[in-house]
Amino acid sequence: MTSNHKKVTGVRRCAITATLGILAVCCGTDRALADPPTAPLDPPFYSFDAESPKVLSGLVHAYDILEVNDLVPNIAEPGVSLGLDQPGDDLDALSRDYSGLLTGQEFLLLFSVDRTTEGEAPPDPTLVDLHVPYNAKDQAEKGQAAGDQYMSTVVCTRQSICALPRRGLTNNSTLVRNNYDEGGTDFAADPPTSAEDTAARVPQDNVDATSALPQSPDPDREVLEVFFSASEDSPSLVPLSDIHPPSGANIFFNPHPANATSETSVFAAASALGLGQDDDIDAMIVFNGDGDILFTPGDQVMFSLTPGSPSLTTYLGSGVDAGGAYVFMVTHGEDPVVIATAEDLGLGLPDDNVDALDYVICPDAELCAPEFGIRSPYFPAVAGWGLAVTALLGLVAGTALFRRKSK
Template sequence: MRRESVASDRERIMRLAILILAAGCAMLAAAISRADDVTACAPIGAPLFSVDANSPVADPNTPIDPGDVLHPPGPMIVFDHLRLGLLSDADEVDGLSLVHIGFNPLATWSLLFSVDRETIGIVPPDPNLVALGLPFNVLDQAQKNQQAADVFMGLRSFNRFGPLPAPRPLRAPASNNTLLLNQGDASGIDVGVGPDVSPTVSVSPSARQSRLDAGTGSTPTAAGRRGVGEILAFSLAAGSPSLPSLPGTQSGADIYLAFIPSDPNDPNTVVQLYAAPIDLNLDPLDELDALIVFDDGDFVFDPFQDQVIFSLARGSPSLGGVASAADVFTTTPGGVNLFASANLLGLGFTPDPNDPNNLLDDNIDMLDFVDCPDAPACIRDRALGTLCLPCEGDVNGDDVVDLTDLAILLANFDIPFGATRNQGDLDGDGDIDLTDLAILLAFFDVPCP
């Protein structure tokens, strides 16, 4: 009996040794690469969005057009351009907003935005946020050539009257931003349009970026239901072929409402003009680049009752060659006012390295908002980074990777599906295999952050 027991122990030890060797040789590199993974403590939902015609996901060999409204995963088409009442696959949605009805003017929220491929940003990531493990902002992502399909959040809180005082407890400068959604490959906290790389990675300047051209819906407090029976406010890029057929002034500063039937097979979308350039105190040659629409519920724009927060494309006459395409404006009963300066969002003008007499201007491509009663908490909870990454290799949650974790994992080794992290599923794929063992071994005895 004793010899059989010793032989059995040797067999188990040999099996363990083989597992460890196989894991170490075959998958250690993959495990170490997980150290750059990012997540958010309480991530926002991905918005409805559109992309521009130069985005790889809108190439001619794909089913996606720049007038389609999209959503992850995929991305998938939620409403194609026909469901917006558009006739051409060359139409380009430039501004997009759910219609927010009865929204409390004093409610506190954070401003979300995307930028285009030419945007650089004017400030590096805030050192306090970097120290927290939240190191990404526009400038950082622009330097890595992957800014154009990201969603960022300004560090100030807002209500419908404008910015609120800076968040003192955070000790972060108010004039900056942080990354909330990556364009791809961020533990699912992304819009899924590529390039499919982590925000920690630099992308070749020759690589094509998709561009998030319009977006809305991170806070679904609007008319209709997301994806079905929606009422969407939108604008089109100047020159879009459907402009002459729509009930407006054929301007890139017209705002339309699309009343989309709840039946996805019903093609009878009703499109009405919500606001013309004159209603917004804009020039007909202006081009709206981003929208947030607050309405009193009658779906007719009245500057005394309703509000449109917006940005303008580069070259719009109303910018006057002085204002930035990253400035955010608002309608008021008396005209248009500045709502949030580009500088407040960590954006603006930067010197052109190729021409000292020229300034390069950043550009906001989408605007949205997310409820935020406490700015420091919102930043900590929603920003992408390593702050809330679980301790790599830690199975039992005691922030130590040791023999206890190894014993738990080995006891559950070869569970084929339904496994949990506290059983040893460290890569989240539902089984416990050599990959999980490799992750544990790669971080064995490594101090947790």
């Protein structure tokens, strides 16, 4: 072996070792950000629950209506405007009037879960292949599901139970809004992690209400026509419920909270919805068909209950195994019916819980998930600068070898 050959081999070895070393640094320690949706859904107004770090630290109240704003949510409307301002009050369901939705129109559910939810179904294989691999079970295993919003694969209408997903998808969900910044929209919720990250045993902000509330024209942008419900332990349920028994299943309405003369009134008492006083609505979509502010003929409410609600073990689940992740529809004058089970949403029993509801018009999750879903990173765990350094090293090594060969 000539001394020149030894030199060239040494140079090659050094270049390869340096490249591998830097690659290891770039790949091994960098954070893997998921990619934002190609078409992010509009951010809803929302609320956190009482155990959320940002509530416990006093940044926001559990009864405030929030809107996303960089690192800490903005208070879009303080709960005091709705009549919620006592320690222990918690706004836990929020809705606009969605009666503009045609009865036969197909939609997918948008839902949030609480921090005890574990999920049942692993990510759908077809959706994983389509690069939207995050679902409720995946995010729960990573310790960051409570501040998320998911889209169902089952297809629903106002007039029937939700149907099996089209084209062979499993009964499942896709992450459409992460707790924290994914380059698209989010809820500014702890932990500050990408959907890719594992954040086990870190306190989580829990999104417990979502809705696309209407707003007054610029410049005020005040929220309007707010339907809401409060948790069963909220002290303000007594004055708000007026002549009705105080209940976490009562639904209230305020036409213009920021206006001092706009008062909160009872839209539907628990009994009018076929529920008991000890039931607790923790998620809902209101269809106020006739436009008045009472639950009357033509109106519907889609809702979910807290896991401890007594009606779950009686007729609402036909006495079987309904749980906090079940979604019901009540039409005025009729009993509530189950429109989606826990299994339909890829969730489990008995502890999984849906605690916020909304919807997006779409007939087929396989078409909409790649648009609205948080996507897997295209280059997993390799940062842009890592790739740039690697490319530069390759160029330098290539040039050195070319020079030696051409000598």
